[in-house]
Amino acid sequence: METFPDTSGYMIAGFVIAFATMGIYIFSIYLRNRNLKSDLETLESLETKQSKKK
């Protein structure tokens, strides 16, 4: 029977870090997108108010 060196701990750590990094990056895109959309809404309402005043 073949025996392999037990390096499964390293493998698990590797996959966890790979998925965590991709997950954090995707979450950061989501957060930045959400913040920019809220900024855009605020600025658009400000612009509308300014144009009404003029």
Added chain:
Amino acid sequence: MQSKPIALTILDIVSIIVLGVATYLALVFAPTELVMGDVQRVFYFHVGTAWVGLVGFVLAAVSGIAYLITKNMKWDRFEVAAVEVSTMFFFITIVLGSIWARPAWNTWWTWDPRLTTAAVTELIYIAYFMLRQGIEDPDKRARFGAVYALLGGLSAPITFMVIRLFRTIHPVVIGNASAEAQGGFDMTADMRTAFFFALFAFTVIFIDMMWHRIRLSSLQEKVEELKLNVSM
């Protein structure tokens, strides 16, 4: 901001599926390597992320040239997206390589030519964002960024070729390895399937992330324009 295109939603779903399949192939389908054991399975993601990382840096250099010629901001958005997504993927490459090296080379890190050029490449692109952060004028920022991406892009082919040109302990998957290479292995047919699928999967995921990042830049530009209009 335009609503999310259907093609992008489809690409999101395809990306999740191919990532799932690539993980299955790496963890279950591919046989366990005799000498290194399970840690060798990180190799499929290590090479997959390195592939998209280096291709992205080259794409950033090409879009830098396109920006300098046309002065069209769409190339700047493309360049930023390519650099950001590639830097993230290349970070995974370096970490996975280090994790693999611990049982294979008995060290987390060594200043081998490949590891050194990879670390320098990553640092070059982290500095790219620091440079952009320091410039307020959008045109100047895009111009400086383009020149930097163009020069930084040279590090990608250097990192790719270094294990083929210099004496190094880093194994070579395709091509002839240096005599000092440690941790290399012959791929079986199932390993090759997992390997090539991982390359395909990360290419799809890279395109998907790039698309999202470009949309984010467009939104950012719109917000900056509105800020200027409102403050006037």
